[in-house]
Every structure is written in C-alpha cells, then in structure tokens.
Amino acid sequence: xxxxxxxxxxxxQPQQPYGQPPRPPAxxxxxxQQPYGQPHGQSYPPPGYGYNPPPQKPGKGAVFWLLVVCAPILLLxxxxxxxxxxxxxxxxxxxxxxxxxxxxxxxxAESAPVxxxxxxxxxxxxxxxxxxxxxxxxxxxxEPKTYSGTGAKVVKFDPISxxxxxxxxxxxxxxxxxTALDSSGATQDVPxxxxxxxxxxxxxxxxxxxQIAALEIKADGQWTANVKSLSAARTWSGPSIEGRGxxxxxxxxxxxxxxxxxxxxxxxxxxxxQTHGGSAxxxxxxxxxxxxxxxxxxxxxxxxxIRADGAWSFRRG
Numbered sequence: 001x002x003x004x005x006x007x008x009x010x011x012x013q014p015q016q017p018y019g020q021p022p023r024p025p026a027x028x029x030x031x032x033q034q035p036y037g038q039p040h041g042q043s044y045p046p047p048g049y050g051y052n053p054p055p056q057k058p059g060k061g062a063v064f065w066l067l068v069v070c071a072p073i074l075l076l077x078x079x080x081x082x083x084x085x086x087x088x089x090x091x092x093x094x095x096x097x098x099x100x101x102x103x104x105x106x107x108x109a110e111s112a113p114v115x116x117x118x119x120x121x122x123x124x125x126x127x128x129x130x131x132x133x134x135x136x137x138x139x140x141x142x143e144p145k146t147y148s149g150t151g152a153k154v155v156k157f158d159p160i161s162x163x164x165x166x167x168x169x170x171x172x173x174x175x176x177x178x179t180a181l182d183s184s185g186a187t188q189d190v191p192x193x194x195x196x197x198x199x200x201x202x203x204x205x206x207x208x209x210x211q212i213a214a215l216e217i218k219a220d221g222q223w224t225a226n227v228k229s230l231s232a233a234r235t236w237s238g239p240s241i242e243g244r245g246x247x248x249x250x251x252x253x254x255x256x257x258x259x260x261x262x263x264x265x266x267x268x269x270x271x272x273x274q275t276h277g278g279s280a281x282x283x284x285x286x287x288x289x290x291x292x293x294x295x296x297x298x299x300x301x302x303x304x305x306i307r308a309d310g311a312w313s314f315r316r317g
Contacts, residue, residue, distance in 0.1 A: 262293075267290065
C-alpha cells in the first residue's frame, strides 16, 4: 500500500509487524539508528532476531518448600516434648531433716497422698465462765496441838518451815517471855514479852530458810500454847474489824491497788502493825499509847499482824 502521506512524511510510516524491532524513519542516518533493546553503540542483531521478554528470577526449589512445611511441625513437637519432660520432673529439696517427708503438690490416681505425722497436742479447752479474783494461796496445814505448864519450860514439836500461829495464855505477876528456837537452838523470834497476865495470838515466822522446832517459855504462873496453821487466823472480810491485844488477821480478799485503812488504838504500851504477803514486809505503824490515823495496805497484803495492849479498830478506806 502506498504511503498516503507522501514520501517526505517520516512520522507516518507503515505499521511495524508485531514482534519485530521498530525501524528507523526513512532518511535517518544509519550511524544514529539504534536497535530497540540494545545499548548505544551496538549494531543490529542478525536477521530474524525477534522480541525477547525480560529474564525471570529462578523459582524456589522443593527443598525450600519442604523446610517451610516441616520446620513448624518439628518446632511444635519439640515444645510438646519439653513441656512433658518438665511436668514429669519432681523437685527434690536437699538438706532437709530425715524425718520430714515432702509430698508432691498434685495427687494422681497411681500415687496415694503422703501425710506427715507429728505428735498431736492435747486439745485446748477455752473456758467461758466469768473471771474471778485469783485465789489466795493457802499455807500448809498444821495439826493443832496445845501445850501447857507452869513456870519455865522448853516445848519441842515437829519443825515448822512455814508461818504458823500460836495462841498464848498466862496467869501470873512476873515476866512472861516466849522465845522461838530453831533445830540448833538459835533464837529466831521473841513472839511474847509481857508482864503479868497475858492473852493473845502471835505469828511464828521462820527466817533465812530455817525451821522453828521449839518454844522457850519463861513464866511465874500457869500458861498454855496452842500451835496451829496460819489459815486458822481471824478473817477480815468486811469493811471493818475490831479487837483487843495481840492478834493476827487474814484479809479476804487481799488488798489490791492503792488500798488504805483507818486505824485506831486505845492503850498505854506499844502499838505495832505489820503487813505480810505484799512485795515486802511492811511496818506501817510503830507507836506507843493511843493512835488514830490512815495507813496504806500494800497491794497483795494477805495478813495483818497486830501487837497492842488495848482496844483497836481497822476500817478499809
């Protein structure tokens, strides 16, 4: 077909067959005509050279796809094996005493639970009864015995290790003196030193872990000595109490806290008051003749010992 645009129109050339490199326009110098797809400076390919598509990257082989498929499976099996192995390991504690048994925290059907056996403690009983004041410790009981005589005499008896009471009587006009002796004959106390007739109760108190084994009596008339337990003392349980002469009082209940007593005495001789059972032996009163005043009863006082020749009275404050 003739070119309808004329021979000089180089931009309208016949259509290039498909698959062939483009031809340069007519009249274009040959040295500047560059084949399609070739670098500058190279000549045309030989006749019959067709269009070559761009090179393709090589595909991934079968080994690669085998690794992609098998690697996750192998990793999964490895994790399962590690978990099973860790679960089957039993931790053993070293350095424990031989009598301590450590049981696994999880029980299975194949293994019975391990129980550690220790001596059982006695059951604890909780009392719901209302609280009451502490009981006062009672001194050991002594079988009461009465001794009597006229004039001077040494009365022996079973040794006494704890405080006890002796009630004396005397009918005479001269001295009436009683001395307490230990097993070696040493003087422990002088419970009575009076003139003429006497009637009163005194306390026998062994000292320095010794025992009282005898009473040495000096008198000019008839006398009696009744030895008995301290629990036989006269009880001071009410707000007040009265008496005459030498006496021993047992407080029920004992003095507690800041306890006081109003005390009076009508007499001519010594008036001495001693308390026992508190933190220490206390001598709140040591006077002669009449007395009236308020004294403290130390907390814990259980016994009050009185030495007097007249009438006296005590009232708790």
